[in-house]
Amino acid sequence: MDRRPGLSVRVRLTLSYAGFLVFAGLLLLAAVWVFLLRYVPDRAMLIDPSDRPDGVFPIRSALLDVFAPRAAAVLGFLLVFGLVGGWILAGRMLAPLTRITEATRTATRGSLSHRIRLPGRSDEFRELADAFDTMLARLEAHMAEQRRFAANASHELRTPLAISRALLDVARDDPDQDLRETLDRLHAVNARAIDLTEALLVLSRADQRSFTREPVDLSLLVEEATETLLPLAEKRGVTLETSGDVAPALGSPALLLQLTTNLVHNAIVHNVADGGEVRVSTGAGPAGTVVLTVENHGEHLAPELIATLTEPFQRATARLRGDHAGVGLGLAIVRRITEVHDGSLVLAPRAGGGLRVDVRLPAPPAPSSKPFPKDS
Structure with missing residues (x-):
């Protein structure tokens, strides 16, 4: 200017x-x-x-x-x-x-690595300097996360493209190759690329906060998500259990449904081979909040590993093969959707193995109990 x-x-x-x-x-x-x-x-x-x-x-x-x-x-x-x-x-x-x-x-x-670190006792200038240092630290962390995310996303998107190219090269050089098998493998690789792209779009939309907040019942979203993922749970031998009370929150129904679906999907995929169990519950939390809890059986997870699970493209175990393996953005999307709804996300290991995830969201304000004026 x-x-x-x-x-x-x-x-x-x-x-x-x-x-x-x-x-x-x-x-x-x-x-x-x-x-x-x-x-x-x-x-x-x-x-x-x-x-x-x-x-x-x-x-x-x-x-x-x-x-x-x-x-x-x-x-x-x-x-x-x-x-x-x-x-x-x-x-x-x-x-x-x-x-x-x-x-x-x-x-x-x-x-962004420079800091003021103004010495002396607290006053207006030092409060401004400390606030500026805090802003720089957050910007530096955000930029580092964005660079890491871009590098990981490029790697993840390059992998299915490289596999597709290799399959096409083999099919072109080997006329006797089973075409149906090649098409099936290409379909699976393409489906993974589409899933990854859609996950990136959801993450970008959540970052923009361009959504209208409206009352949402988390218990209804749990029912919808578990009904959608029930065939996957049955295929993997995982039992789904839902419980809890009405849990009204304020936010985007589409994003909160995505959050719930990602949590349940993650709990099903990262479970024991057979006889696994996923428990999903909703209810009122402390200080005017509602809580969505998802627990699953699985491997014993170290606390330092759990701290990284909400980072993009991080997985609790080695990269999974097969259907519905995920793209490594499930919990990253959950964390971002929780943040844009002014909520909190807590991950903790279960004593018997597996993971417990608590999502706390602000409850909408209670409706006014003031009576309407009577007609004279």
Whole structure:
């Protein structure tokens, strides 16, 4: 934004300090003069009238002749002292702001690792510097996450494309290759690429927060998600159990359904081979929240591994092969949808193996119980 040149803040503060000091001195001199006018007589009779013909000495006129030049000298001194002292004080006061400005310019050049770390006790400038350092830290972490996400997404998208190319090259070089088998494998690889692309689109839409919030019952979303994924659970020998009460939340029905479906799908896929179990429950949480809980059987997971599961393309076990293996974005999408709904996501290992996921979302405000006015 182009702006016309103007006086610096330091110059304006210096002029303000000097002007205030001169004004205060002027008020003090005026008060002294008023005091003199009130308590000093205008004239006095001389004891020795030989000094003046009329024998009267004009006291106030003499005081004015003496007082005025000295008052002007005092005001001049105060002006110079105010300008010099104001310039020094303004420089000391604005020194933290200069450091913050330099840090901002450094950040605009792309260096997000720089920190101000302003020393001293807490005040407005140090609070601003600390807030700026916190913002830089979050931006640096976000940029690092975005770069890591872009690299992982490129790798994940390149994998099915490379497999498809290899299958096509084999089919072209080997005329005796079973065409149906090749088509089936290409279909599976293409389906994985489509799933990955759709997951990336969901994650992008959640990041934009471009959705309308409306009342949503999480218990109904659980029923819909479990009904959709029941064939997959039966195929893998996993039992689905749902329980809980009505859990009203406020948000996007489509995104919250995606969250619920991802959690249930993740619990089914990452389960024991046969005889596994998935328990899904909803209910009221503390402090005006609702809770969606999904638990599943599975391998014993270390706490340090669980801390990485919500990162994109992270899996609790090795990459899975076969149908519905997932693309490594399930819990990343869950975390992002939870964040844009101002909720919290808690992952914890189960004692017998497996994972417990708690999603806490704010409940909508209770409707007003104020009665409608009666017709007169």
